[in-house]
Amino acid sequence: MAFVRAKFIESGCRKTSDQIASLLQWHYGIEISGGGVRAAFKRHGISYKRITRMDKRAFTERVKLLTRMFLLRRVMLNADEGVWADEMIYSSEEVGSNYGWMTKGERACQIDDGRSSGPRVMFLAAMTKEGVMQGCTLPVPQPLTVTGHVFEQWCEFYVIPAMIAQGKTYIVLDNARVHRKNVLRVMFAAAGLRVYFLPPYSPWFQPIEKIFLSTHMKCNRQVEHVRANFVRRVIDVLEAHTPAECAGCLRATGWN
Template identity: 30%
Template sequence: MTRPYSADLRERALARSDAGETDRSIAEALQIAPSCLSKWRKLRRETGALKPGKMNGHKGRTLSGEIAQWLHERIQAAPFTTRQLTAELVARGIKTDRRAVWTFLHAEGLSFKKTIVPAEQDRPDVARKRHRWKAHQDGIDPRRLVFIDETWIKTNMAPLRGWGPRGQRLPAKVPHGHCQTLTFIAALRHDRVEAPCVIDGPINGMLFTAYVEQFLAPTLAPGDIVILDNLGSHKGKAARAAVRARGAHLIFLPPYSPDLNPIEQLSAKVKHWMRRAEERDHDATWRRVGQLLDIVSPAECANYLRNSGYASV
C-alpha cells in the first residue's frame, strides 16, 4: 500500500508555494505531482493542518451501532426475509444490500432452512418419462400452453420458517381447534392467470369437472394444450370432453414432476402470500386471494414458464 507523503515534505512544498514558486517547479524539485500542491492547500484551508487523512484500512460494518440495535429489535418483533429487511433499511435512509443483511444475520447466530423434492424422480420409469418430456417441452409454442393446478389454502396459515437463535424453537401461534380448508385452482398462460376459482373444501373429480366446464373451457381456443398433474381427480371423461369440445388438447405431466408445471411456482407464491397475510376468516381469505392475483404481471407469468424449461415468446 502506498504511504502518504510526510508532513515535513508537505510543509516544505507549501512554504515554497507561499513564497511565489510555481506548482510545476515545486513538483519537479520534490518529485511529486503538481496536483498535490492544490490538494494540500485545500486541506490546510479546511482543517488548518497538513496531517494526511486515513488511507483505506479496515472498513467497519455498515450495520452497526444504532442500526444494529434497530435490527435486533426488528428481527425479534416479527417474521422477515433478507429482501424485506433490506427494503426496510433503505426506507430508513440506510444504504445497504442483501449481502450485508445476510452477513449480519449469520453473525448474530441465525440460520435459514431448506426445501425438498420428490425422491421418486430417481425411479427409472419416472426418470424415463421426465427425460422424454424435457426433450420436447421447449419446442412448443408457449402461447398455446395452459397449465392447471390446484392447491389448498386454510384459515390457520402462518409463515413456515423464520430466523431465530440456533438451538431454540421459533414458535408461531395458529388456531388448531377450528379452521376451514379451501382449494384454489387456476390456469396459467404465458402472459396471464385465467379462470381462477376458490372452492370450499378439498377438490374431487366431480368438482374438477365442474371447474373445467364452467370456468376453464370458456377461456380455451382451438389448438390450446391444457397440461396438468397426473391425478385421478383430473381424469374424468367429462372434463376431457369439455376441453376437446373447444378444439383444445389435454395432456398429463409425468408423475412426481411438479417442477415441470410452471403454475406450481404461482401456487407456492400464493400460499406464501397467504401465510404472510395470516387471514383467519373465510370471506377475508377469499378476498385476499383475489387481491394477490391482481398483482401477477405478464412478465412474471412468462418467467414461470421459462424457469420450468418451456420456450418464451
C-alpha cells in the same frame, strides 16, 4: 457436495437438513449443523426444497422414460398458447402476521391473527404466460373436496371458454387422481384443444406451483388477510400476479 448429489438429488430421497448433517458426520466425520447444510446448499446454488421434496419414485425407469417422452413433446409446444392448471389448498390459520408496530408505550393488538382453528379451502386456478386467468379461480371449502366431477365441470364452464376466448390451444395438468385422463382428453378435444399430462412425481415441470408458493408468501406478509375475508383476499392476490412473474415461473420450469 458430490456425496449430497449422489445420495439425495439423484435418488430423490426426502431428508431434513438435520438428517443430512447426521449422515455427513456418519460417512465423512464432518460436524455440521442443519443450518450449515442449508447455507452450503445456497453457496453451491442448490435448492434445499428440491432435495427434500423430490420423491424417489420419480426416478424409476418407467418414469424416466415418460419424462423423456414428455420433454420431447414439450419442445414442440409454444408457451404463448399454453395454460397450466392445478389445485392449491390454503388454511385460514396460515393467514395473518406475527409482527406489527405500535406507538412506544402502547400495547399492539391484532384482532384476528389467524392462529386459531379455521376453514381450509382448495383453490382451483389456471395460468398463462400473461397471468393467472381472471374469473377462473374456484374456491372449494372443506369438508367438500375436489372430485373428478368438480374438476371436469370447472374445466367445462370456466377454463375451456377462457382458453377459446384467449386463443390458447393446449392445457398442462399433473397426474392427480381427480384429473381423469380419458374424460378430460375427450372434453378438451371436443372444443378443439389438447391436454398434456406431466410425468408422475414431477411437480418441478408445473409453473403454477410457483405461483401458488408466491401467493402463500404474499398473503402471509399482509396483516389484513384474516379469516373473515381470506378467501376473497387469496383470490385477489393469486389473480394479481403480473405477466413478468408468470413468465419468470415459465422460465424457471423450462417452458420458456
